[in-house]
Each structure stands twice: as C-alpha cells, then as structure tokens.
Amino acid sequence: MKLGVSPDIIPPRGHEAKRVSIMDAASEVFCRESFAGANIDMIAAEAGVSRQTIYNHHGDKEKLFVAIVRDLTERCNAGIFATISTFPDQPKDLEADLIAFAVRLNQNCICNRDGKFLRKLIQTEGERYPELFAEWREQGPGRTWPAIAARFARLAHAGFLDIDDPDVAARQFLALANAELQTTFMLGGTPDEDEVLQSATHGVRTFLRAFGKRQPAASAGKQGALANA
Amino acid sequence: MKLGVSPDIIPPRGHEAKRVSIMDAASEVFCRESFAGANIDMIAAEAGVSRQTIYNHHGDKEKLFVAIVRDLTERCNAGIFATISTFPDQPKDLEADLIAFAVRLNQNCICNRDGKFLRKLIQTEGERYPELFAEWREQGPGRTWPAIAARFARLAHAGFLDIDDPDVAARQFLALANAELQTTFMLGGTPDEDEVLQSATHGVRTFLRAFGKRQPAASAGKQGALANA
DNA sequence: ACAAATTTAGACACTCTTGTCCATTTCGTC
DNA sequence: GACGAAATGGACAAGAGTGTCTAAATTTGT
Numbered sequence A, B: 001m002k003l004g005v006s007p008d009i010i011p012p013r014g015h016e017a018k019r020v021s022i023m024d025a026a027s028e029v030f031c032r033e034s035f036a037g038a039n040i041d042m043i044a045a046e047a048g049v050s051r052q053t054i055y056n057h058h059g060d061k062e063k064l065f066v067a068i069v070r071d072l073t074e075r076c077n078a079g080i081f082a083t084i085s086t087f088p089d090q091p092k093d094l095e096a097d098l099i100a101f102a103v104r105l106n107q108n109c110i111c112n113r114d115g116k117f118l119r120k121l122i123q124t125e126g127e128r129y130p131e132l133f134a135e136w137r138e139q140g141p142g143r144t145w146p147a148i149a150a151r152f153a154r155l156a157h158a159g160f161l162d163i164d165d166p167d168v169a170a171r172q173f174l175a176l177a178n179a180e181l182q183t184t185f186m187l188g189g190t191p192d193e194d195e196v197l198q199s200a201t202h203g204v205r206t207f208l209r210a211f212g213k214r215q216p217a218a219s220a221g222k223q224g225a226l227a228n229a
Numbered sequence C: 001a002c003a004a005a006t007t008t009a010g011a012c013a014c015t016c017t018t019g020t021c022c023a024t025t026t027c028g029t030c
Numbered sequence D: 001g002a003c004g005a006a007a008t009g010g011a012c013a014a015g016a017g018t019g020t021c022t023a024a025a026t027t028t029g030t
Helices: A013-037 A040-047 A051-058 A061-084 A094-110 A113-125 A130-139 A141-157 A166-177 A179-186 A193-211 B013-037 B040-047 B051-058 B061-084 B094-110 B113-125 B130-139 B141-157 B166-177 B179-186 B193-211
Strands: none
Touching: A013 A040, A013 A051, A013 A061, A013 A113, A013 B013, A040 A051, A051 A061, A061 A094, A061 A113, A061 A130, A061 A141, A094 A113, A094 A166, A094 A193, A113 A130, A113 B113, A113 B179, A130 A141, A141 A166, A166 A179, A166 A193, A166 B166, A166 B179, A166 B193, A179 A193, A179 B113, A179 B166, A193 B166, A193 B193, B013 B040, B013 B051, B013 B061, B013 B113, B040 B051, B051 B061, B061 B094, B061 B113, B061 B130, B061 B141, B094 B113, B094 B166, B094 B193, B113 B130, B130 B141, B141 B166, B166 B179, B166 B193, B179 B193
C-alpha cells in the first residue's frame, strides 16, 4: 500500500462506481423484498455486478443492509434540512408560500426515492433492528421536528400565526399536508405532483384556518401588538 | 358426513380452537418477521401445534397468509364501523365528544392488535400482493372514509361545524388525531393511553379551530331547528 | 505496456425451509 | 369402550440461499 501517500483517501474510480451501483440496487431490492426476502444474487444482477464483488465490498448481507440504512438516513436528513432552509420566514403570501413549502418537503424528502425507501425500511425492519433505527430516530425526527417547530415559532412571533405550542403545530402541519397521501404511502405507492399539490393545498388551508391571524397582514399593519388569543 | 344434519355448520370444537390459535400465531409471526422471514415451524411452535396441522388446515404458506389478511381486514372493518356508529351526532360538548370519538377510534381500531397487524402487513407486503390489498382498499378506506365523512357532513349541516368538503375534513380529522403518533407507528410501536389522548386532544382542538363555528352552541339556542339529517 | 488491484464466473459446502408421507397417538362422540 | 376424525412427530426429498474459494479475465495507474 505505498500509493497511500498521495491519493490517500481516493480508492480507484470504477471501484466507487460499483459501490454506488451496489448500494442503489440493494436499497431497491431490500425495499421491494424485505431483508429476509432479498437475496444477494438478485442484488448482484440488478447492480450489474458479480456476487463476489458485493461480498468484497460489504462483507455480508447484514452489513450491507446496515450500510444502506445509514446512507439513506444521512441523505434524507440532508434533504430535509436543505428544504427547511427554504421555509418562508418572511412570507409575501402566507398561504401560497406555505403550500409551496409543503410541496417542496413532500417532493424532495418524502416522496422521492430515498424518502420512500427509508420509510419502507423503517416500517418493515424497524422492530428487528431497534438500535439501528434508534439512531435514525435521533438523527431524523429528533432533529428535524424541532427545526421545523422553530421556524413556525418565529413565524408566530413575527405575527403571522397564532400558535400556542410550536411543536404541536409543526407536527400537525405535516400531518395535514400529507393527510390525503396516507393510503398511497401505505401501499408503497408514489403520489403524483397533482396529488401532492392537492393535499398540501387543502392541508395548508385548514392549518391557516386554525392558526392564521383573523385579519390578513394587508389591512392591519401592526397585528403583532394585541395578538395572543 | 351424516352428522351434517343437526350441527350443520359447527365443525368439531377443538378443531376450531386449533384454527384460531394458528391464525393468531401466524399473524404475530408474519408481522414480526415479514412473509419471507416467517417460517412454518416458528408459527407451529408459537401456536402450540404441530407443523402438519398447519398444512392440514391451510394448504400452504401463501394460502395461510391470504387467509390472515382477509381475516384481519374483516375484523378491522367491523371494528371501525362499530366505532363510527358511536360518532357524536348530537354532541353535548363538541370538543369533548370528538376527542372521545377520536380516542375510541384509535384504541379500538388503529392501535389494537388487529389494527397494528393489518397496517404492518399492508405496508410490508402491499406491493407484492396488489390484488389482495386492492380488496382491502375497497373494503377498508373505500368504505370507512365516506362513512366518516357523512357523519361530519351531518354535523356541519346541523350547524355544529363549518365544513366545505366533508371528505377532506374527515381525512384531516384523522390525520390530526394521529399527528403525534406517527413516529411510534412507523417503528411498529403501540402508543399508550396517554399518548393517544394527548394526540387526540391536540388534534381535535386544532380541528375545531379550523372548522368550529365561531360562537359555541351555548349562546344560540336553536341551531338544531333547521337541521334535518 | 506493465504490475497491482479488482472483478468475474463457477463450483462448492453448508444450512435452512418447504411441503409430503406415514405410523402412532390423542380427542370427541356416541 | 369403540369408532372415526384429527393431531402428532419425525423422517424425508427437493430447492434455495449464504458465504467461501479459486483461477482466469479485466481494469487501473504509471
């Protein structure tokens, strides 16, 4: 291993390509077939790689599985935080902006490939790998919920919303935005753009009926003053 | 089969007991291990029955699985409809009554053994048995959602709520009532009574902020007069 | 073009699971 | 107590999947 000197971190190039295609194929197959139902030959075929290569890269089936869950968790979290950073802190049109945010969250984090796969794996194997998914729970909901809640708290503080408990409101916001996608999610389907938009629109409207200020920002300039009830 | 005359429908007694204990054990194991991960010996052991008995009763693994899904679907549906029939059509205290209803729905239909198992099986195997779960979709959400929506429509018509689209409102009601149980559901856990009550309380409060009449029933005496449903 | 590393295909041993068969025992009923 | 139906346990063949090993082919960096 004398070449460790200059390239240091970078293993061969094609090597990395194989690694990625193994991970891709494996998440696909594990999701479709469940851990027990998946087999290595299937993954190898789908990855366009020989079985031995998978063993070279990951050791065994279980290690491969763990690697995939970690990978998905990481990627999904990154996506969620990226999307949270687009939260409308200074909304021009509160309803439209929140709907757009809800749609982004759904499309980029929940309905996309990674989101769908991670959800499925958690549901399917969550009970069998408590420690692994405890990790997910901490990194995922444990960090993303509070981040969203903080954004809503800020929005309320700025006078755009009338919220008692931002944590509750944040969870309800997401629940409402996804209310009409539940059955599709259950069966492992992917809702199309229209469905996502519909659900988000209905959800945000209800959310604003519950938490919106009575008079929109346009008429009263200083709504922040007396607002609390 | 000469004894078919008087008992007619009733097969032997102990026979039926075995059947039940096989179904119980099998749902347990299929849920815990997924279809592919479950094995017949495990089920036999858990049922306190020999493997051969399972084959005598159900033919093969897949038939057993199908029988279980149908059984769970049926039982869950019955529970949901029974609970829907307790919907508060003439609420004394709208908030309290809706909270109690939401709690009943959760405890009796969603968080109980059957509900948990059916949900898990749908999530886990839904993609692999499209026809089987299409059946569930028709019998389940296809019939229960409209039934709940009809109840909300009636409540709105009677002047207790201000609802545009009862179908949307019904889905949002359930989404809100379960908003705080999502993570627990994901990981296959069973929320305790307090969690269910908390989530229902928060959810119903938000629901009523969105859809409740501005002035509570107390002040205006005759909202019931114009009601017809 | 060379040398090292990686990939490949195939064979292999091993284990686990399904579903069947059968002789024996137990159970429920009369 | 006797009869028939059902349950039992254990053996069994067949198949599938995991993980290892090997020699040959291919790719990669220099």
